[in-house]
Amino acid sequence: MSRRANGGTTTAGGGSTSTGNGTATTVDKGVDFANYFCTYAFLYHQKEMLSDRVRMDAYYNSVFSNKHHFVGKTVLDVGTGSGILAIWSAQAGAKKVYAVEATKMAEHARELVKANNLQDVVEVIEGSIEDITLPEKVDVIISEWMGYFLLRESMFDSVICARDRWLKPTGVMYPSHARMWLAPIRSGLADHKMSDYEGCMDDWHGFVTETKSYYGVDMSVLTKPFSEEQKKYYLQNSLWNNLHPNQVVGTPAILKEIDCLTVTVEDILKVEATVSSTIIKEDTRLCGFGGWFDVHFKGRNENPAECEVELTTAPSVDDGTHWGQQVFLLHPPVRVTEGNEILVNFSMSRSEENHRLMNVDLAYEIKVSSGKMLPPVRNKFYIE
Numbered sequence: 113m114s115r116r117a118n119g120g121t122t123t124a125g126g127g128s129t130s131t132g133n134g135t136a137t138t139v140d141k142g143v144d145f146a147n148y149f150c151t152y153a154f155l156y157h158q159k160e161m162l163s164d165r166v167r168m169d170a171y172y173n174s175v176f177s178n179k180h181h182f183v184g185k186t187v188l189d190v191g192t193g194s195g196i197l198a199i200w201s202a203q204a205g206a207k208k209v210y211a212v213e214a215t216k217m218a219e220h221a222r223e224l225v226k227a228n229n230l231q232d233v234v235e236v237i238e239g240s241i242e243d244i245t246l247p248e249k250v251d252v253i254i255s256e257w258m259g260y261f262l263l264r265e266s267m268f269d270s271v272i273c274a275r276d277r278w279l280k281p282t283g284v285m286y287p288s289h290a291r292m293w294l295a296p297i298r299s300g301l302a303d304h305k306m307s308d309y310e311g312c313m314d315d316w317h318g319f320v321t322e323t324k325s326y327y328g329v330d331m332s333v334l335t336k337p338f339s340e341e342q343k344k345y346y347l348q349n350s351l352w353n354n355l356h357p358n359q360v361v362g363t364p365a366i367l368k369e370i371d372c373l374t375v376t377v378e379d380i381l382k383v384e385a386t387v388s389s390t391i392i393k394e395d396t397r398l399c400g401f402g403g404w405f406d407v408h409f410k411g412r413n414e415n416p417a418e419c420e421v422e423l424t425t426a427p428s429v430d431d432g433t434h435w436g437q438q439v440f441l442l443h444p445p446v447r448v449t450e451g452n453e454i455l456v457n458f459s460m461s462r463s464e465e466n467h468r469l470m471n472v473d474l475a476y477e478i479k480v481s482s483g484k485m486l487p488p489v490r491n492k493f494y495i496e
């Protein structure tokens with residue numbers, strides 16, 4: 113499985129960000145650093161992102177096919193990591209690039225900038241974007257902030273903060289737009305996960321019997337909480353998966369569209385959508401839903417891209433990304449056929465314990481060809 117930054121399992125404490133209930137609360141910066149940022153301090157982890165050809169090609173093409181946005185301009189790279197986007201911005205002709213990175217990776221970025229002889233253009237600043245100060249406003253903000261299913265990690269909050277503080281009124285966002293997608297899927301994972309859960313419960317029952325006979329203590333009162341704990345682990349956690357396009361059994365639907373120039377943190381605290389999808393395969397199994405995202409580099413209306421670029425993480429045979437897709441499995445799967453309509457009520461909000469992780473409520477109803485609506489089914493998932 114590919115890895116993105118770990119959200120960890122932090123609890124809220126004292127700093128400044130927002131949680132799932134929509135109210136701005138505080139987050140302990142030390143805890144957030146230990147659980148989230150620490151992953152990004154490893155070159156091993158940066159290399160994984162730098163080796164994602166789809167990601168790299170999209171950012172590279174967006175910069176070098178739109179040099180008019182960079183030549184002679186000032187650029188801010190939010191979360192520069194190894195420094196790659198700042199370096200490309202400078203190579204494309206920027207006159208000054210501020211490359212901000214919260215972790216010690218900033219030291220490697222500084223070395224890389226120097227080794228590529230760009231130290232007169234790129235200034236690497238170690239610190240949180242929320243805390244640092246720049247000497248001027250910038251023409252372009254470039255950042256690779258996308259987590260699993262777009263919003264996991266909640267790093268986009270930091271980009272919005274940077275935009276509101278440092279982007280000129282005429283400035284351009286790279287990327288400029290983002291979208292979240294959902295589609296019905298079939299997958300053997302639903303059976304595997306159920307069989308893992310059942311195996312785990314069989315093992316528990318053997319354990320209860322043995323503990324009673326060897327040690328004289330009846331543990332059966334804990335069977336229900338153990339079952340709930342394991343159900344969450346095996347059946348309710350969404351899964352990272354690189355789906356084959358053939359596994360998508362219905363028309364994909366857009367859950368959320370974001371204009372990076374105007375969106376607010378409030379707008380992305382919760383994603384709520386009611387969407388419908390038509391099954392496109394004859395007599396198949398609906399095993400769950402797959403979620404993915406795309407981002408676009410279009411510039412802005414008054415200063416558009418000369419060449420628009422798309423970075424998509426949709427299921428693909430040849431162009432998979434380290435983001436893969438997030439899979440939400442149904443237990444049990446349901447038989448559906450071509451023409452059936454699926455109505456989905458989707459809601460995603462931040463975990464109250466850790467604002468970088470997400471909780472999903474997904475309810476669906478199937479309209480069969482007679483027009484009859486099957487009873488709605490509600491599911492709760494965790495993106496951890």
Ligand SMILES: C[S@@+](CC[C@H](N)C(=O)[O-])C[C@H]1O[C@@H](n2cnc3c(N)ncnc32)[C@H](O)[C@@H]1O
Nearest residue numbers: 152191192193212213214215239240241256270
């Ligand atoms: C997904 S990585 C992208 C790295 C690099 N820009 C690239 O494209 O390869 C995101 C980086 O942003 C940094 N980051 C996240 N939030 C930040 C913040 N609030 N301030 C500064 N850096 C941040 C992380 O430490 C990480 O190195």
